[in-house]
Amino acid sequence: MSLIIEAVGKRFITKHKKTHTLEQINLEFKKGEFVCLLGPSGCGKSTLLNIIAGLEKASEGKVLLNGKEVKSAGPDRAVMFQESALFPWLRVIDNVEFGMKMAGVSREERREKALKYLKMVHLTKFQNSFVHELSGGMKQRVALARALTLDSEVLLMDEPFAALDSQTKNILQLELQRIWWETKKTIVFVTHNVEEAVILADRVIVMSANPGRVKKEFKIQLARPRQADSLDLTYVVADIMKALKKEVEKVAKAEYDSDWNIEKDTVLRDADHSVGIGI
C-alpha cells in the first residue's frame, strides 16, 4: 500500500479575492502509519484531507493510492467527520451496515460483520437504538465502526474528537490507539490540538497557513499506549507548540486588527499599571 501526495495545490477563487489554500504539498504515507496533520485553523489541513478523500478536487498536483490517481470519493478511503454524519433515519446497526449494503454484501454477512465492529467499539447494546438516542462520544464510536466495516487500508479522520468533552476525548484517543493497533490501518488524522496529535501519531506534520504548506515534520517515538498525563509527552508537545506558535500568530494577525500582537499582554495589568500591588 502506498499513499502519495504529489505537488498538490488548491486555490479558491471568489469574487473578492483569490485564496491560496494549499501550495506544493508533497507527502508520503507508509502502510500502517498513523499520521497527524496539525495546523492552525484555516491552514487547509481539512481541505487536504478532503482532497485525499476525493470529496474536493485539487487545483494542481495529484494524489496516488497504490499507484492509481484518486479522482472521486470511494470506499477504499474511509472517512470520519467532525460531526458523526450518521443517518438519523436508520438504526445504529443499519448505519454500520450502510457501506456494506452499498457494496452489495449479503444480509447475514453484513449483520455479522457490523456486530463485530460494534463490539470493537463496545456498543452492541445499542444496536437497535436510533441515532438521536446516543451521546456525542457514542455517535463517534458508531461512525468509527461504520468506517471500519469498509475494510479500507486508509482511514481519514477530520477532527473527529474536536466536539467532544475532554474526558470522552481521552477515552476515545486510547481506544483509537488500540483499534489502530488491531486493524493495522493507515490513518491520516487532522487536528488542531497539539496534545492529541502527539498522543496518537507516529508522525506529526505541522502545516503553515497562507498559503498552506508543510512546515515541519516531527517523528514521535514514545511508547504506546500513550496517555495525556505522561511527562515525556508534555516535552514533545512543548516542542511542537513552539513551531506552531508563529503560525497561529500569523493567522490571527490576518484576522484581527493590526494593533494586535501575541507578545503584548503577557502580563495582565490595569490602566494605572499596578500589577496587583494591593494584594
Place this chain on the structure above:
Amino acid sequence: MLIIVWELVYKIGVEVLGIWKPYTFPSPFSVIQTLIGLIADNTLGIAIIASLKRIIVGYLISLIIGVVIGLTIVRFKYLDENFSALILGLQTLPSICWLPFAILWYGLNESAIIFVIAVGSTFAISIAIESGIKNVNPLYVRAAKTMGANGLKIYWNVIIPASLPSVVSGMKQGWSFAWRALMAGEMLSATKGLGQVLMVGRDLADISQVMAVMVVIIVLGLVVDKLVFGRAEISIRHRWGLDRT
C-alpha cells in the same frame, strides 16, 4: 361542549332576540336531524364515495406529476432558475381558476373535476419535494459517497429518506389543497358528491343541510389527517428524535 354553546347561541340569537332569521343560522339539532336523514336515504353515502373517488384519483395523479416535476427541477439547474418562480406563482393561483379550461378540455364531467384537483395539489407537492431535497444536509451525501454510494444509490438510500420529513408535510399540504379544489369543482359543476349536496342545500334554502355537509367535510379531513399523515409524521418524528420535549 361545543354543541351546547352552539345551541345556546342559536337559542339566544334566533329565538330570544331574533337577531338572525332561522334560515340563516341552523340549530345543532336540526343539523343532526338532517345528517341522519341524509345518511338514511343514502344521499350522504353516495356523495362521500363519489367525492373520495375523485379526490383519491386526483391526488394520486398530482402526487406522480408533483414528484416528477420536483425531481426534474432539482436535477436541472436551468429549469430551477427559470421555472421555480412560475411554479410558485401557479401554486398561489387558486385551482378553481382552472375550471373554465377544464370544462373546455374535458367537458362537464369527472375528468374536469379530477383535473382541477390535480392542478390544485401538484405544485404544492413539487415545491415540497424540491425544497426537501435542497435542504438535505450535504454532509450525509458526502458521507455516503465515501462509503461507495453513487448516482441512484445516493438518491434512493440517502436523499429520499433524508428529505422525507418535509416531503410528508408537503403531501399533507397538497391533500388540503386537493380538498379545496374538490369542493369548488363539485359546487360548480358536479351532479353528485359532497359539494353538490351542499349546493342543493343552498338552492333549497336548507341551511341545516349546508351545515351538515360542512361537518362531514371537517370530520373526513380530520380522519384522513390522523390516520394517514398523522401516523407517518409521528413515526418520522420518532425516528429523527424530534418528539422529545
